[in-house]
Structures are given as structure tokens and as C-alpha cells.
Amino acid sequence: MPRKRVTLADVARRAGLSTTAASMILNGRPDTRLSKEAHERVHAAAAELGYRPNVAARGLRTAKTLTIGFVSDTVTTTRFAGGLIKGALEAAEEARHVVLLAETGGESEREAEAIAALLDRQVDGIVFATVRARELFVPALPEGVPAVMLNATSSRFPATVLPDEEPGGRAAVRLLVDAGHSEGIALIGQSDTAERDVFRSRTIARRVAGIRGEMADKGLGFVAEESIWMWEPQHGYDAVLDLLRRRTDVRALLCMNDRLAFGAYQAAAELGLRVPDDLSVVSFDDDEVAAYLRPGLTTIGLPHEAMGRRAVELLLGREPAGEELVPMPVVERASIGPPRGR
Amino acid sequence: MPRKRVTLADVARRAGLSTTAASMILNGRPDTRLSKEAHERVHAAAAELGYRPNVAARGLRTAKTLTIGFVSDTVTTTRFAGGLIKGALEAAEEARHVVLLAETGGESEREAEAIAALLDRQVDGIVFATVRARELFVPALPEGVPAVMLNATSSRFPATVLPDEEPGGRAAVRLLVDAGHSEGIALIGQSDTAERDVFRSRTIARRVAGIRGEMADKGLGFVAEESIWMWEPQHGYDAVLDLLRRRTDVRALLCMNDRLAFGAYQAAAELGLRVPDDLSVVSFDDDEVAAYLRPGLTTIGLPHEAMGRRAVELLLGREPAGEELVPMPVVERASIGPPRGR
DNA sequence: TGTCGGCGCTAAAACCTTTTAGCACGACGG
DNA sequence: CCGTCGTGCTAAAAGGTTTTAGCGCCGACA
Numbered sequence: 001m002p003r004k005r006v007t008l009a010d011v012a013r014r015a016g017l018s019t020t021a022a023s024m025i026l027n028g029r030p031d032t033r034l035s036k037e038a039h040e041r042v043h044a045a046a047a048e049l050g051y052r053p054n055v056a057a058r059g060l061r062t063a064k065t066l067t068i069g070f071v072s073d074t075v076t077t078t079r080f081a082g083g084l085i086k087g088a089l090e091a092a093e094e095a096r097h098v099v100l101l102a103e104t105g106g107e108s109e110r111e112a113e114a115i116a117a118l119l120d121r122q123v124d125g126i127v128f129a130t131v132r133a134r135e136l137f138v139p140a141l142p143e144g145v146p147a148v149m150l151n152a153t154s155s156r157f158p159a160t161v162l163p164d165e166e167p168g169g170r171a172a173v174r175l176l177v178d179a180g181h182s183e184g185i186a187l188i189g190q191s192d193t194a195e196r197d198v199f200r201s202r203t204i205a206r207r208v209a210g211i212r213g214e215m216a217d218k219g220l221g222f223v224a225e226e227s228i229w230m231w232e233p234q235h236g237y238d239a240v241l242d243l244l245r246r247r248t249d250v251r252a253l254l255c256m257n258d259r260l261a262f263g264a265y266q267a268a269a270e271l272g273l274r275v276p277d278d279l280s281v282v283s284f285d286d287d288e289v290a291a292y293l294r295p296g297l298t299t300i301g302l303p304h305e306a307m308g309r310r311a312v313e314l315l316l317g318r319e320p321a322g323e324e325l326v327p328m329p330v331v332e333r334a335s336i337g338p339p340r341g342r
Numbered sequence: 343m344p345r346k347r348v349t350l351a352d353v354a355r356r357a358g359l360s361t362t363a364a365s366m367i368l369n370g371r372p373d374t375r376l377s378k379e380a381h382e383r384v385h386a387a388a389a390e391l392g393y394r395p396n397v398a399a400r401g402l403r404t405a406k407t408l409t410i411g412f413v414s415d416t417v418t419t420t421r422f423a424g425g426l427i428k429g430a431l432e433a434a435e436e437a438r439h440v441v442l443l444a445e446t447g448g449e450s451e452r453e454a455e456a457i458a459a460l461l462d463r464q465v466d467g468i469v470f471a472t473v474r475a476r477e478l479f480v481p482a483l484p485e486g487v488p489a490v491m492l493n494a495t496s497s498r499f500p501a502t503v504l505p506d507e508e509p510g511g512r513a514a515v516r517l518l519v520d521a522g523h524s525e526g527i528a529l530i531g532q533s534d535t536a537e538r539d540v541f542r543s544r545t546i547a548r549r550v551a552g553i554r555g556e557m558a559d560k561g562l563g564f565v566a567e568e569s570i571w572m573w574e575p576q577h578g579y580d581a582v583l584d585l586l587r588r589r590t591d592v593r594a595l596l597c598m599n600d601r602l603a604f605g606a607y608q609a610a611a612e613l614g615l616r617v618p619d620d621l622s623v624v625s626f627d628d629d630e631v632a633a634y635l636r637p638g639l640t641t642i643g644l645p646h647e648a649m650g651r652r653a654v655e656l657l658l659g660r661e662p663a664g665e666e667l668v669p670m671p672v673v674e675r676a677s678i679g680p681p682r683g684r
Numbered sequence: 685t686g687t688c689g690g691c692g693c694t695a696a697a698a699c700c701t702t703t704t705a706g707c708a709c710g711a712c713g714g
Numbered sequence: 715c716c717g718t719c720g721t722g723c724t725a726a727a728a729g730g731t732t733t734t735a736g737c738g739c740c741g742a743c744a
Contacts, residue, residue, distance in 0.1 A: 007699090007701090018724045020703085023701065032722095052462055056464050061700085061702045062701085062703095070443075086417050098444065098463060099442070100440055121398060233634040237636065288631075289634065292574075361731080375690080375692060398729095399729070399730035403730085405699085
């Protein structure tokens with residue numbers, strides 16, 4: 001490796017031209033009238049010396065750093081944020097951008113710190129992501145710095161990328177109906193009567209609306225609705241175990257997420273019920289565990305990677321901002337079967 | 343938000359001093375002999391204007407950007423990298439640094455691209471991480487740019503952070519022995535006879551050495567060793583199901599990772615065996631699923647977060663480089679019990 | 685009497701790039 | 715012969731910071 005980084009001046013010197021000329025040629029400015037051979041000499045010199053422009057110096061002049069900031073509340077819990085980040089990273093890479101990562105842990109003080117740190121580095125834009133879709137209060141940014149919300153919303157920034165939950169909810173119901181279920185379907189994790197007027201999140205509300213809408217369209221109703229606050233396996237286990245002991249007419253479970261479904265599997269096993277023979281299960285997220293379960297869990301996936309990608313495309317593109325809904329994929333595995341007596 | 347960013351010149355002007363003076367005062371240079379009141383005026387002006395130094399411009403002069411690069415092969419598979427990144431992020435934040443993330447997917451071409459992109463942004467150092475600990479071929483970096491390997495090794499860079507696998511392996515064995523197991527212990531995922539001379543990774547080799555060392559010290563041997571290539575639930579399930587059908591004297595499973603243990607749980611359930619009454623299980627990683635299983639899986643954790651943190655501390659500190667081993671925590675849950683007949 | 689160092693500060697260079705303004709020169713139209 | 719235009723290129727400024735070199739004055743010291 002060279003001792004010193006080679007600079008534009010080095011290239012220009014070697015080509016026998018001014019740095020201005022070298023700059024213009026390397027940046028392919030259209031209106032210039034430098035000679036053919038000047039072009040050749042500069043390109044040759046740059047190649048021979050292995051010249052790479054200093055992005056920091058360029059940024060100083062142009063106020064563009066080819067760098068975007070990604071601030072999320074949590075990067076680690078589950079691998080949710082991982083998918084968002086991966087998609088963002090890929091889209092950024094394609095646009096020859098690079099991403100600065102910052103984590104806030106949900107604390108607004110750290111968030112302010114993080115934003116300032118990013119701004120100090122002259123980022124070209126910022127995407128704000130949350131792991132559980134929610135309204136985020138984001139301080140104003142200096143003008144000229146665009147922002148897009150990822151799996152979150154903000155009154156300040158209209159550009160938003162969210163999963164398209166309503167059709168997702170409908171799809172889940174349809175999977176059960178198409179398999180022949182019409183009675184004995186229980187909803188796990190959400191109960192309108194128990195949670196009336198409680199705010200979970202905008203996206204969850206839409207998911208529920210989709211589910212109820214599709215049930216209504218088919219003229220169906222749930223045989224039971226279990227309200228669960230924390231959507232973790234333990235609570236899914238408790239609630240489903242209780243439910244299945246109380247009622248013997250439950251044939252299918254519509255779980256609000258995969259971790260609840262995970263607990264439901266455990267409860268079913270406890271009672272000697274087989275999935276999907278005795279009990280069909282469908283849920284949401286396409287979490288890592290969904291593939292590990294046996295039989296594999298059929299689920300409506302959260303399209304994290306696509307969302308992350310879309311967010312930076314929106315940030316970098318000059319499209320008018322708005323709410324963008326990314327379709328949720330149906331991931332069919334083996335947890336749904338035809339209804340059977342028990 | 344202000345229309346234009348306030349610059350050092352603005353502060354100096356308002357304080358009635360030169361930018362030089364303002365710079366010296368704000369940076370707290372020790373040898374300077376500017377007056378007390380000059381200090382006050384400058385600090386007051388900076389505070390009133392909300393001045394923040396332009397890190398890019400400063401970096402141009404000082405060749406320090408308070409930015410470090412984090413290049414990993416995969417950011418998303420499992421949430422492994424997530425822990426590494428989180429630790430790194432926290433340590434960086436404490437040192438007022440910020441991290442530039444790049445992903446290579448393991449392809450050396452993308453890696454070279456990523457490194458160049460980071461270097462173009464004048465990062466102060468780079469940490470190279472892999473998800474599965476392995477030797478990484480890293481191209482030379484320009485001098486003055488330090489690097490540390492995280493969960494990976496490189497012949498070029500001696501600074502390395504790895505989990506301390508040998509004691510980890512010993513601890514796993516000790517957990518079983520302390521619970522009273524001496525016979526009927528099976529090793530799942532690794533078989534020396536089947537995999538002689540096969541290279542998995544440096545860390546896995548040490549884990550195995552620890553396991554065998556401790557077994558030998560206690561005068562014990564495995565009742566069976568199942569070689570498994572892909573450490574995924576499906577394969578754990580297949581191997582353990584087969585094993586438990588073949589032999590009825592297996593009382594404890596030492597699994598090479600939590601996903602294999604997950605499969606083992608499923609196999610045990612299939613055969614009507616209860617964990618830990620009929621079968622004790624211990625494994626490695628403290629993966630997310632370990633807490634979801636019932637009973638909770640006792641496991642030797644991979645200290646990802648501490649490793650990530652240590653890596654940037656090493657990168658930023660001026661300590662002499664070497665191999666640093668981070669202790670693996672014993673995470674006791676409920677999957678180990680006293681041996682019992684079957 | 686000459687020199688030296690301390691004082692409190694500043695002008696200018698340096699970092700690397702892009703952008704603006706313009707130079708010298710020849711050709712060409714009127 | 716004068717003005718204009720096109721050609722191929724460069725000097726210099728700009729962007730925001732840090733660093734180096736030094737200025738003008740005064741008191742102390744040899």
C-alpha cells in the first residue's frame with residue numbers, strides 16, 4: 001500500500017495539466033472542451049496512480065458526502081432491525097452510498113445526540129427506523145436534509161415505508177378459509193372487547209382491520225379471542241393452553257405473531273394435539289423460528305429487507321414523499337391442514 | 343432549524359477574535375496563552391450560536407474523522423452480527439465516534455469495494471467481523487489505519503477478539519457432571535472419528551478441545567458422538583431421533599449449538615421423553631430460541647455484545663495488539679437435571 | 685546597550701476538492 | 715482593421731477547520 005494517499009494534484013501533475021482540468025475530466029463534466037488527448041492522459045494517470053477521490057474533501061465543497069444516516073431504536077432485539085438494515089445497505093451500495101449507523105435505544109436524548117453526530121458528518125439524508133412500528137417524534141432537521149421513516153411514522157416527515165398490513169391480515173384469514181376452516185377459528189393476541197381504544201400501533205391496527213374485514217366478508221366470526229399484551233412465547237403458551245382446555249371446538253389459531261405461535265405449538269404438544277392434524281396455525285412475521293418449528297409454520301412475512309431497500313431508494317430518489325406500503329409475502333409451510341374433529 | 347450551519351468564523355466574529363483563537367479555545371489546547379475573557383467570550387458565542395464543528399472539514403486537516411468502519415460478512419443471518427454491532431456501536435458512542443457499516447456477503451470483490459468506500463471517507467480504523475469465526479483474507483490497508491478482527495482471524499492483523507471457547511467447552515461438561523451425569527452423555531454435532539482433520543474453525547476447535555479436556559480430566563467418555571455438518575434444527579432433529587431410537591442409555595446431550603438443541607428437543611418430544619427428567623440438554627450460543635424453549639435451555643453463551651465492544655476499544659485504544667479472549671457466560675435455565683433411568 | 689523571552693493574539697498555509705472567472709490566441713465576419 | 719467568438723486551458727476562490735509562523739510591544743537580564 002502506498003505510504004501516502006494519491007491526490008488529484010498528483011494525477012494532474014503526472015498528466016501535465018491543472019487540477020481543474022483533471023477534476024473536470026474525471027467527473028465527466030459535459031460542457032467542457034478539453035482535448036481528447038487531455039482526457040486520455042488524465043485517465044491514464046489516474047489509473048496508473050490508483051487515484052481515488054477524497055470524499056471528505058469533495059463533500060466539503062459540494063455538500064454531498066454520499067453517506068446516509070440510519071438511526072434505529074434498537075438494532076439487536078430479534079433480528080428484525082437486521083433485515084431493515086440489510087435492505088438499506090444493499091440499496092445504498094447500489095447507489096454508491098455508504099451508511100452511518102446509530103442506535104438510540106428509544107431514548108430521545110441519545111437520539112438527539114445521534115442525529116447531531118450524523119449531521120456533523122454531513123450526511124445526505126437520514127432514515128429513522130423503529131423495530132415496533134410506532135409514531136416517532138423526530139426533531140427538525142436543517143433544511144436540505146431529507147428524512148424517511150421506516151416502519152415508523154412522524155408528523156414532521158411524510159415519507160414513510162410500512163408493511164402493507166391490511167391485505168396481509170386478509171391473506172392470513174384466507175389461508176384458513178381456503179383450507180376449509182369456517183368454524184372454530186380463534187384469534188390469539190388481540191381482542192377487540194378487551195382492548196377497545198387501546199393503541200398498539202398503526203400497523204397492527206391495520207392488520208386487525210384486514211383480519212376482521214376478511215372474516216366479515218366471508219360471513220365468519222371467531223370462536224374465541226385471547227388478549228395478550230406481550231407477544232412472547234411464554235404468554236402464547238399460557239393463553240393457548242388455557243383456551244384449549246376450556247374449549248374443545250377450536251380447530252385453527254390465527255396468531256398475531258410467530259412467537260405467540262411458537263408458544264401455541266408448545267401448548268398443543270402439551271395436550272397431545274398435532275399440528276396441523278388437530279389444529280391449524282397461521283401467524284405473522286416470518287420470524288427465524290417459523291422455519292425451525294415442526295411442522296414449519298405458515299406465516300405472513302414482514303418484508304423487512306424490501307422495506308429497508310425501499311426506504312433508501314425513497315431517500316435518494318427525488319420522488320414525491322408519501323406513505324409507501326410494501327406487500328407482505330405469504331410464506332406457506334405446513335401448519336395448515338383441513339379441519340378435523342377432535 | 344437555522345438555514346445555514348454556523349461556522350467557526352461566525353463564532354470568532356461574534357467573539358471579536360480570529361478563527362485561530364476560537365479554534366484553540368474550543369479545542370482546549372493547553373499551551374495557549376489566550377486571556378481568560380477571550381475564553382469566556384468564545385464559549386459564550388459558541389453556546390449562543392449553537393456552534394458544532396464541521397467534522398468533515400476538521401478531518402480534512404487532522405486526518406481524523408471520529409469515524410470507524412465495521413465490515414462484516416453478513417449482518418442479518420440469525421441476530422449474531424446484531425450483538426457484535428450493538429456492542430461496537432455502544433463503545434464507539436462512548437468514545438464519541440460513529441460507525442460506518444458495510445456488508446460484504448463474504449464476497450471478496452464486495453469486500454474490496456467496501457474497504458475502498460470506507461477509506462475514501464477517511465475512517466480512523468476498521469473492524470472486520472465474521473458471523474462464523476474464520477480466517478479472513480484482508481487486503482493491506484494504508485498505513486496509519488488500524489484494524490481489528492472480530493470473531494475472525496487474519497494473518498495480517500494480529501489484533502483479534504474471540505470468544506474464550508476452551509473454558510466454555512469445559513463449563514458445559516462441568517454443568518452435566520455437577521448435576522450427577524457420568525455415563526450416557528452424547529456429543530451432538532461433532533465426532534472426532536468422522537471429522538478427523540476437517541477444519542471447522544479455530545474457535546470450534548478450541549471448544550471441542552475444552553469439552554474433551556474436561557471429559558478426560560473427569561475420567562469420562564461419550565457414549566456416542568453424532569457428526570452433523572449443518573448445525574440447524576432439522577439436522578439436530580434427525581440425528582437425535584436416530585440416536586435415541588438406537589440407544590436407550592443416553593441420559594444427557596451436549597449439543598454444539600442451540601439450534602441443534604432445538605432439534606433435539608423436538609426429537610425428544612417425538613419419543614415422549616421429557617427434558618430434563620428423561621434427558622438433560624446443554625449447548626452453546628445462547629441463541630434467541632434458547633429462552634423460548636420449554637423448559638428453558640441451559641447454554642454457554644456467545645458474548646457477542648462484549649466482543650463487539652472490546653473490538654472497538656482495542657481499535658481506538660493504543661494498547662498493543664494481540665488475541666483477546668472474551669469469557670463465555672454460563673446461562674443456566676432448566677434443561678439439566680439429575681440422571682434418571684428410562 | 686543589545687538581546688531575549690513572555691504576552692496575547694493573528695495572517696496565512698495546509699488539507700483536497702470543485703467551481704468560477706478569465707487568459708491568450710487565432711480565426712472569422714463585417 | 716476592428717470586434718467577436720471559439721478553443722483549450724488555468725489561476726484563484728471557496729468550503730471549514732487546524733497548525734505554523736510571527737508581529738509588536740515590554741520588561742528583564744547580561
